[in-house]
Amino acid sequence: MRRGGEIRKERRRGEREPGLLAQLRRPPGGRDARIMLLAQLLDRAGTGVWAAACVLYFTFVVGLDAGRLGILLGAAGVAGIAGSPLAGHLADRFPVRSLLIGAHLLRLVTLCLLLVVTDFALLLPVVAVTHLGDRAAKTLEMLFATRVAGERRATYQALSRSSANAGYALGAGLAAIGLAVGTRGAYHVLILANALSFLVAAVLVRRTREPRGRGLVAAPAAPAAPAAPTEGPAAAAAAADGGPGPWRDRGYLRFVLLDIPMNLDDSILAIGIPLWLVSHTTAPHELIPAFLVVNTVLVVVLQLRVSAKVQGPRRAAGAVALYGLTTLLCCVLLAASTGGGVWTASAALLAAAVLATAAELMRSVSSWELAVSLAPREARASYLGVAGMAQSVQKSAGPLLLTGAVMTAGPAGWLVLGAAVAGLSLVQRRAAVRRLDLLAGTPAPAPAAAA
Numbered sequence: 001m002r003r004g005g006e007i008r009k010e011r012r013r014g015e016r017e018p019g020l021l022a023q024l025r026r027p028p029g030g031r032d033a034r035i036m037l038l039a040q041l042l043d044r045a046g047t048g049v050w051a052a053a054c055v056l057y058f059t060f061v062v063g064l065d066a067g068r069l070g071i072l073l074g075a076a077g078v079a080g081i082a083g084s085p086l087a088g089h090l091a092d093r094f095p096v097r098s099l100l101i102g103a104h105l106l107r108l109v110t111l112c113l114l115l116v117v118t119d120f121a122l123l124l125p126v127v128a129v130t131h132l133g134d135r136a137a138k139t140l141e142m143l144f145a146t147r148v149a150g151e152r153r154a155t156y157q158a159l160s161r162s163s164a165n166a167g168y169a170l171g172a173g174l175a176a177i178g179l180a181v182g183t184r185g186a187y188h189v190l191i192l193a194n195a196l197s198f199l200v201a202a203v204l205v206r207r208t209r210e211p212r213g214r215g216l217v218a219a220p221a222a223p224a225a226p227a228a229p230t231e232g233p234a235a236a237a238a239a240a241d242g243g244p245g246p247w248r249d250r251g252y253l254r255f256v257l258l259d260i261p262m263n264l265d266d267s268i269l270a271i272g273i274p275l276w277l278v279s280h281t282t283a284p285h286e287l288i289p290a291f292l293v294v295n296t297v298l299v300v301v302l303q304l305r306v307s308a309k310v311q312g313p314r315r316a317a318g319a320v321a322l323y324g325l326t327t328l329l330c331c332v333l334l335a336a337s338t339g340g341g342v343w344t345a346s347a348a349l350l351a352a353a354v355l356a357t358a359a360e361l362m363r364s365v366s367s368w369e370l371a372v373s374l375a376p377r378e379a380r381a382s383y384l385g386v387a388g389m390a391q392s393v394q395k396s397a398g399p400l401l402l403t404g405a406v407m408t409a410g411p412a413g414w415l416v417l418g419a420a421v422a423g424l425s426l427v428q429r430r431a432a433v434r435r436l437d438l439l440a441g442t443p444a445p446a447p448a449a450a451a
Contacts, residue, residue: 023304024163029148032208036145039204040160041167043104046197049190050111053179057187062118066288072120072127073085077396079128081389081394083135085246087142087287088385094143096381097210103137104202111195115188139388143381146372147211153318154369158307161364165299172292204302248387251435253372257426259367259390260397261421262323263358267296267398268330275407276414279420281345291353298357312371317432319366323359323427328354331377331418335411349444367391377429 004415027033058064058072091101117126141160149156174193177184246252274288310319330352337348367390375383406413 014260018233023155023159023379027159027244028144028150032148032211033145033155033156035208035426036141036148037159037163039201040141041163042197042200042204044164044167045171045174046194048132048168048193049175049197052172052175053187053190053431056179057191058123058251060182061187062123063119068120069432072123074396076131077125080131080135081306081396082393083132083137084139084388084392085382085385086132087136087139088382088388091140091143091381092379093218095210095220097205097208100140100144101205103204104198104205106133107137110196111191114191119132135388135392139385140389142368143384144211146368153372154307154311154365155304157365157368158303160244161303162300162385165296165303169296214323246375246383249383250421251431251438252374252383252386254431255370255428256387256390257434258424258431259387261318261424262363262428263328263391263394263436264398264401264421265323265330265363266391266394268392269274269353269356269360269400271399272354272399272402272406273334273349274381275403276334276337277349278405279347281349282411283337283345283349284342287346287349290350292377294350294353295357295360298354299361303361304401306361306363308367310362313436314433316366316369316373317429317436320370320425320429320432321435323362323366324422326355326359326362327425328418328422329366330359331421332415335414338411340391368431374432374439376439410448 024037025034029036055069057409058069063073087099087103107130110126110133113126114123117123124445145156145160146153171429175190178190268355269291273291277283277288278285284421310316333348333352333355337345337352340348371384371387372380403418406417409416
């Protein structure tokens with residue numbers, strides 16, 4: 001009996017999900033995935049350096065006023081929107097590995113130009129092309145990863161987010177040293193550090209092998225009989241929605257459009273909560289850095305566990321509804337944070353930051369999984385390029401929505417925003433399940449198929 005109990009305990013230990021470090025050592029996709037994760041870590045460390053320093057650099061070194069700085073960053077955001085579909089379109093025609101190396105080298109060149117370019121008219125295209133390359137690189141990284149990781153792409157996505165957040169935190173810490181010095185030379189060192197990260201990332205990507213399957217996210221491992229029935233319904237669903245290609249596929253464009261508000265957690269955490277603290281609560285300003293710490297720690301620690309519980313497109317669709325509910329609770333706490341003293345406001349804001357991070361954890365799994373699963377297999381690269389626009393559009397429109405509408409309306413603005421996101425999340429979940437049924441060949445009512 002004792003021996004049998006030991007065997008059962010050993011079996012339970014063997015079935016336990018490996019930890020973060022173990023998964024990073026042996027990620028889905030093996031050697032190539034491990035190299036790509038390291039490249040992403042270094043890339044994001046450099047990006048974290050520049051993100052922490054760019055506003056101060058343009059203000060104090062270049063000498064831009066607030067108006068021109070806003071135009072510069074706004075133009076960069078608009079250019080970034082084009083990066084994802086452009087990368088997806090090219091990935092259907094050229095090797096992903098070569099395109100990713102090109103994106104890294106493009107950012108290397110444009111960032112180095114900042115060392116010598118100070119004229120505003122020249123800064124606009126330089127910064128815009130940098131952001132376009134940044135968004136293109138992110139899309140190409142995920143295309144590469146989902147091809148080499150295959151059906152375990154959700155696990156790889158979790159590992160990618162954990163390593164990326166660790167890189168951002170490392171970069172922000174390095175930037176703090178340069179910002180403390182504050183000289184022109186110190187800012188130039190920070191720019192060169194970011195440029196160096198792009199160079200090293202390009203060298204690492206060159207060491208990987210091109211993933212198989214042009215236009216496919218998961219390359220077919222071997223000829224399999226079940227794959228054939230899937231092709232017919234997929235093509236029929238695409239044709240019913242307006243024909244092949246993401247720009248004529250109404251069902252997929254509907255998913256991308258609804259996915260924009262499903263990314264609002266990013267702006268809520270980075271802009272909404274800090275600005276609300278300063279302008280509408282009695283909480284101390286020193287609390288603001290804690291929001292980033294809470295977010296970074298929770299993502300690194302919990303992303304893999306959340307990913308393990310949201311495996312497959314059906315569960316991803318369910319996670320969209322949870323995203324809406326979590327965002328609603330976050331907004332309710334923000335609306336309530338104005339009615340108490342310092343401690344009450346601080347506790348409410350910290351809890352809101354935790355909920356915004358929980359929403360991010362679910363969104364990071366569900367959004368990409370659905371983007372992959374709702375696209376026809378033969379054209380997934382171009383489809384995923386269009387799906388990547390949702391995050392870019394949110395980064396441009398989200399801050400304007402929060403500062404222009406929500407903050408102006410006060411607590412009621414947060415309640416309306418939370419209710420709207422929760423309602424749209426239910427619409428997104430229902431639409432995703434319907435399209436999954438079509439792609440799987442499940443019989444559906446005629447009106448639904450026509451929609």
